Amino acid sequence: MEIKQAIEALGALAQETRLEVFRLLVTAGPEGLPAGEIAESLGAPASTLSFHLAYLSRAGLVVSRRESRSIIYSANFDGMRGLLDFLTQDCCKGRPEMCSPLVEPKPAAAARRAKTC
Numbered sequence: 001m002e003i004k005q006a007i008e009a010l011g012a013l014a015q016e017t018r019l020e021v022f023r024l025l026v027t028a029g030p031e032g033l034p035a036g037e038i039a040e041s042l043g044a045p046a047s048t049l050s051f052h053l054a055y056l057s058r059a060g061l062v063v064s065r066r067e068s069r070s071i072i073y074s075a076n077f078d079g080m081r082g083l084l085d086f087l088t089q090d091c092c093k094g095r096p097e098m099c100s101p102l103v104e105p106k107p108a109a110a111a112r113r114a115k116t117c
Contacts, residue, residue, distance in 0.1 A: 001086040009083045012059035018052045025075040032074030
């Protein structure tokens with residue numbers, strides 16, 4: 001990922017509604033969600049949501065597909081990985097293990113928190 005792409009992606013996520021949309025789509029997984037369900041979940045008007053989805057799409061963080069009469073949106077996991085890779089490519093002066101793993105399975109994270117509490 002180039003620096004301009006990273007700036008665009010980070011800028012897209014630097015707004016509350018877009019960050020909420022992106023996190024909702026990450027949670028939904030590759031199956032994604034119809035636009036109406038996203039709007040309902042976030043309590044956002046359709047026109048506002050359309051603007052934010054288009055912004056996330058231009059930033060490479062969201063993809064869409066048509067299924068019958070619905071448009072299904074999902075997180076672009078390749079775009080997300082590209083951004084994370086860009087942010088951590090020179091992690092800790094050549095010690096990438098300091099940044100790994102970026103995502104832990106939920107049971108492992110919960111078990112670790114339980115041990116530290």
